[in-house]
Amino acid sequence: MPLLELRNLYKAFGGLQAISNVSLTVNEGEIVSIIGPNGAGKSTLFNLITGVYQPDRGDIIFEGERINGLTPDKVTRKGIARTFQNLRLFTHLTVLENVLIPQHHRLKSGWLAAVLRTPAYLKEEEEMRKVALEKLSFFGPRLMSFRLHQPVYVLSYANRRRTEMARAMATGAKLLLLDEPSAGMNPKETKEITQIIRRFRDEGGYTIVLVEHKMNLVGEISDRVVVLDYGEKIAEGDYKDVVNDPKVIEAYLGRREE
Numbered sequence: 001m002p003l004l005e006l007r008n009l010y011k012a013f014g015g016l017q018a019i020s021n022v023s024l025t026v027n028e029g030e031i032v033s034i035i036g037p038n039g040a041g042k043s044t045l046f047n048l049i050t051g052v053y054q055p056d057r058g059d060i061i062f063e064g065e066r067i068n069g070l071t072p073d074k075v076t077r078k079g080i081a082r083t084f085q086n087l088r089l090f091t092h093l094t095v096l097e098n099v100l101i102p103q104h105h106r107l108k109s110g111w112l113a114a115v116l117r118t119p120a121y122l123k124e125e126e127e128m129r130k131v132a133l134e135k136l137s138f139f140g141p142r143l144m145s146f147r148l149h150q151p152v153y154v155l156s157y158a159n160r161r162r163t164e165m166a167r168a169m170a171t172g173a174k175l176l177l178l179d180e181p182s183a184g185m186n187p188k189e190t191k192e193i194t195q196i197i198r199r200f201r202d203e204g205g206y207t208i209v210l211v212e213h214k215m216n217l218v219g220e221i222s223d224r225v226v227v228l229d230y231g232e233k234i235a236e237g238d239y240k241d242v243v244n245d246p247k248v249i250e251a252y253l254g255r256r257e258e
């Protein structure tokens with residue numbers, strides 16, 4: 001059984017068909033990249049999977065269960081977490097707090113236990129902290145020690161991106177949807193994040209779907225590449241086959257001339 005299955009999805013905005021008959025399966029442990037020219041429908045696809053938009057037609061199946069119609073927080077609880085192209089962190093909260101928050105829905109203690117700081121609550125709090133540190137440690141020492149307690153607004157853009165990825169992992173998700181994980185990163189940072197995403201899969205056990213414009217990252221990391229153009233899936237397969245596919249070349253060159 002695939003972990004995620006999209007069956008004949010459609011989504012229009014007014015007269016614009018943003019997603020048209022897109023089907024896709026993602027197996028557990030895979031890294032799948034979604035590429036395509038600007039406006040091809042990549043972010044819309046993420047928004048459909050995560051319940052931000054509802055499909056006009058088609059089904060989204062996660063672990064054998066139909067999840068269309070669920071709100072974004074319910075989708076997260078089912079085990080799908082995402083990051084955003086334009087980051088969505090609580091910038092006035094610290095790095096650690098940003099990675100603790102997504103775990104609160106799993107707390108067994110009620111608010112009173114939290115206020116009274118009962119032993120059971122303190123134990124849960126310690127557990128959440130352990131999870132947060134484990135996720136942040138994927139990125140090496142740079143988000144640890146004094147950084148843990150800095151508000152996000154003082155961080156570099158690359159560190160904010162890393163914090164957002166740690167936050168997505170801390171939700172307890174199995175499937176991570178990463179929207180342009182290397183955006184705003186320099187070539188060295190991009191190379192590093194490529195290796196770290198692979199470790200999310202190899203050491204963290206996550207399945208990953210990413211949207212990315214940087215082809216070196218896509219080529220290096222993907223088990224499978226899916227190409228969208230004007231909302232349709234125009235190619236799917238190995239990176240090398242896909243980038244040499246005349247339909248894909250045409251889609252990219254065609255857009256550049258616009």
Ligand SMILES: Nc1ncnc2c1ncn2[C@@H]1O[C@H](COP(=O)(O)OP(=O)(O)OP(=O)(O)O)[C@@H](O)[C@H]1O
Pocket residue numbers: 013016018036037038039040041042043044045
């Ligand atoms: N909420 C919305 N209302 C109206 N149109 C939308 C909405 N969201 C997306 N679109 C349109 O749907 C199409 C697909 O957009 P989408 O953002 O999914 O593309 P994309 O492949 O992620 O592009 P990019 O690479 O530039 O981020 C675009 O034409 C966009 O203008």
